Amino acid sequence: MSTCPSRCPHGSTLTDARTGARATRRTMTRERRTRATVVALALAVMATGVAGGDASAVASSVTSSFQRPDAHPAVPLMRRGRETAETARGTPTQVHLAPTASGEVTVVWTTREALKEEDKTVEYSTDGGREKHYAKATSDSYTTQLCVGNPTAFAPRMGQTPAVDGDALVRLANTSAWADSDAANYRVVTSIEDVIPSGFWSQRPTDKAACLGYSNPDAVYHSPIIHRAKMKGLTPGKEYAYVLPGTTDARTFKAPMVPTKHSKVPTKIAVVGDTGQTEVTQEVLTHVHNALGDSEVLLHTGDLSYADGFAPRWDSFGVLGEFLLKSMPMLAVPGNHDVAQNGMDLVSYMMRYPSPYEASKSPSQLFWSYEVGQAHIIGLNSYANAQTGMFDGSDTPMTSWLQKDLESVNRHYTPWVIVVFHTPWYNSNHGHFKEAERARKALEQTLYDAGVDLVLNGHVHAYERSHPVLNYGLNDCAPVHIVVGDGGNYEGPYGKSWMEPQPAYSAFREGSFGAGSLVIHNDTHASWEWRRTTCVANTTTAETYFRKVGDASTCQSFPDVSAQAMEPVDAVVLRRDVQACPNKAVGSAKRTSDGGTPYVPESNAPSLYTAIIVLVILWLATSVVLIRTLKVMREMKTRMYRSPGLLSGEDEFDDEFGESAIGLKDFNAP
Numbered sequence: 001m002s003t004c005p006s007r008c009p010h011g012s013t014l015t016d017a018r019t020g021a022r023a024t025r026r027t028m029t030r031e032r033r034t035r036a037t038v039v040a041l042a043l044a045v046m047a048t049g050v051a052g053g054d055a056s057a058v059a060s061s062v063t064s065s066f067q068r069p070d071a072h073p074a075v076p077l078m079r080r081g082r083e084t085a086e087t088a089r090g091t092p093t094q095v096h097l098a099p100t101a102s103g104e105v106t107v108v109w110t111t112r113e114a115l116k117e118e119d120k121t122v123e124y125s126t127d128g129g130r131e132k133h134y135a136k137a138t139s140d141s142y143t144t145q146l147c148v149g150n151p152t153a154f155a156p157r158m159g160q161t162p163a164v165d166g167d168a169l170v171r172l173a174n175t176s177a178w179a180d181s182d183a184a185n186y187r188v189v190t191s192i193e194d195v196i197p198s199g200f201w202s203q204r205p206t207d208k209a210a211c212l213g214y215s216n217p218d219a220v221y222h223s224p225i226i227h228r229a230k231m232k233g234l235t236p237g238k239e240y241a242y243v244l245p246g247t248t249d250a251r252t253f254k255a256p257m258v259p260t261k262h263s264k265v266p267t268k269i270a271v272v273g274d275t276g277q278t279e280v281t282q283e284v285l286t287h288v289h290n291a292l293g294d295s296e297v298l299l300h301t302g303d304l305s306y307a308d309g310f311a312p313r314w315d316s317f318g319v320l321g322e323f324l325l326k327s328m329p330m331l332a333v334p335g336n337h338d339v340a341q342n343g344m345d346l347v348s349y350m351m352r353y354p355s356p357y358e359a360s361k362s363p364s365q366l367f368w369s370y371e372v373g374q375a376h377i378i379g380l381n382s383y384a385n386a387q388t389g390m391f392d393g394s395d396t397p398m399t400s401w402l403q404k405d406l407e408s409v410n411r412h413y414t415p416w417v418i419v420v421f422h423t424p425w426y427n428s429n430h431g432h433f434k435e436a437e438r439a440r441k442a443l444e445q446t447l448y449d450a451g452v453d454l455v456l457n458g459h460v461h462a463y464e465r466s467h468p469v470l471n472y473g474l475n476d477c478a479p480v481h482i483v484v485g486d487g488g489n490y491e492g493p494y495g496k497s498w499m500e501p502q503p504a505y506s507a508f509r510e511g512s513f514g515a516g517s518l519v520i521h522n523d524t525h526a527s528w529e530w531r532r533t534t535c536v537a538n539t540t541t542a543e544t545y546f547r548k549v550g551d552a553s554t555c556q557s558f559p560d561v562s563a564q565a566m567e568p569v570d571a572v573v574l575r576r577d578v579q580a581c582p583n584k585a586v587g588s589a590k591r592t593s594d595g596g597t598p599y600v601p602e603s604n605a606p607s608l609y610t611a612i613i614v615l616v617i618l619w620l621a622t623s624v625v626l627i628r629t630l631k632v633m634r635e636m637k638t639r640m641y642r643s644p645g646l647l648s649g650e651d652e653f654d655d656e657f658g659e660s661a662i663g664l665k666d667f668n669a670p
């Protein structure tokens with residue numbers, strides 16, 4: 001049996017000693033064919049992705065016939081939760097990083113019990129520890145009710161292991177095990193039917209949750225202690241080591257690049273969406289770690305944990321993602337599984353995943369902007385009103401903030417403007433089709449006028465890339481929309497429900513799982529790749545699906561490149577042409593400076609410094625004027641009241657001073 005190594009490099013062969021040279025030649029031929037397919041595909045897509053050409057004349061549409069197998073072994077979720085519970089009480093777990101301002105990364109971690117104030121200091125250093133800094137953490141925790149908001153938690157479409165253990169839920173709900181029989185919260189619960197009756201999910205309203213009774217102490221989840229420390233003053237591009245309280249282990253990360261005028265240094269950004277916490281999730285994040293680990297940041301398009309109301313699963317997600325997120329700062333926007341569904345998960349999301357909203361002067365943690373390298377990235381909340389709502393007409397803070405943020409873009413520093421939100425506007429899958437039309441109608445022209453280059457979304461569990469599109473028409477100066485809502489969650493892929501025929505705006509679509517990679521080369525060119533995570537033998541034993549074993553040839557289909565697992569199946573060069581598209585030049589010039597010096601976005605801190613400097617200057621000026629005035633007054637007093645007898649024969653009256661400065665008359669003058 002052929003064996004693919006744990007990470008198949010580009011051009012690798014799938015062979016072993018038994019298959020020999022013949023198999024190697026066959027594999028290499030297949031690789032050349034698939035590589036040629038990718039190149040041809042990339043060239044075709046490049047042609048359609050070029051701004052300034054006649055997109056409608058050259059646009060092509062591809063629907064990959066690849067279909068992700070449905071079944072897979074699920075991650076033992078509750079085991080991960082217990083891993084958290086079994087750690088020592090002060091040991092850091094669920095460590096992850098978030099960029100929260102220019103030159104600032106916030107580290108978030110949890111412990112089982114509170115830390116003393118003197119034990120809350122994070123040490124971070126660079127240059128081999130020669131330059132040390134310290135950050136003091138703030139801590140918090142929260143309480144929420146245990147709910148189940150998704151039937152998939154019990155009957156996963158992928159795999160046999162449910163995310164929530166039904167028997168455990170019954171034990172939690174059964175208060176008769178400990179409550180007095182005459183107590184108000186006494187409940188006899190013997191089966192899952194007593195907790196969630198059959199038919200519960202199919203009856204209207206379907207968008208609902210089953211919550212355990214609030215009066216049952218076992219139904220209340222209390223989070224671990226969540227700590228946040230802001231590591232400030234980071235030098236862009238430098239590697240930092242940081243040590244959390246309670247451990248001597250040093251973790252490392254690279255400080256994200258800040259914008260530089262007319263930079264030619266490539267900016268690499270990894271992108272995932274709708275991750276959840278399955279074996280596939282783990283595979284996707286491992287791929288990001290291994291193949292895209294040199295990215296500046298990881299962009300998450302929303303729906304992180306798929307906890308779906310069962311809060312302990314936020315902890316298991318934190319444990320699952322730690323191996324990657326402790327070293328790669330992640331920017332996230334909220335998905336419906338994070339903020340909607342009766343808000344069950346909102347408190348967990350907001351407490352655990354900070355955003356750069358304060359630095360970008362946003363009124364909400366749920367929408368923000370951040371500048372990294374050559375990109376100005378805007379994160380929006382798909383579940384905030386984008387147009388005046390029905391209440392009092394004032395419920396559009398995101399829209400007014402967005403306008404100001406777009407106006408603040410400086411294309412000399414950040415030529416590429418990328419907007420990220422969860423629910424796509426351009427999606428040709430029946431799943432969630434036109435679900436965000438109201439937001440599209442409210443905001444699309446705004447994004448176009450501001451020359452937004454790229455829109456990244458999740459939500460639809462499939463990959464799809466559009467041609468540059470505006471109001472469903474091909475438009476070379478409009479953004480490309482890319483959907484990456486397939487990071488591995490338990491709801492499964494949507495690859496079987498594409499709309500036919502493929503709409504003209506759709507360039508490439510595939511029902512697979514994976515991650516994206518964006519590399520901005522300069523102010524005119526960027527590369528985008530969609531990397532299907534794995535493709536292995538479609539055997540009858542689910543256990544092998546996501547192990548990298550098996551004969552890759554059994555799951556090949558055009559334009560599949562499964563022989564090179566983790567290689568891009570969709571590659572495109574995106575171009576910005578300011579001459580052809582004047583909207584791409586839109587942006588404020590107020591923040592330019594000469595000399596290519598690092599550019600720091602505006603924030604509250606510089607405003608405060610400016611105010612202090614102005615006050616000091618005013619104080620000094622006022623003091624100088626007062627001192628001079630007092631001096632003049634003193635001189636006036638001396639000269640006006642000096643006794644004539646004290647005058648010498650010499651005329652001591654200062655004619656010039658007296659007559660010109662204060663208008664006194666020298667009566668001794670002849």
Ligand SMILES: [Fe+2]
Pocket residue numbers: 274303335336337422458459460
């Ligand atoms: Fe979603």
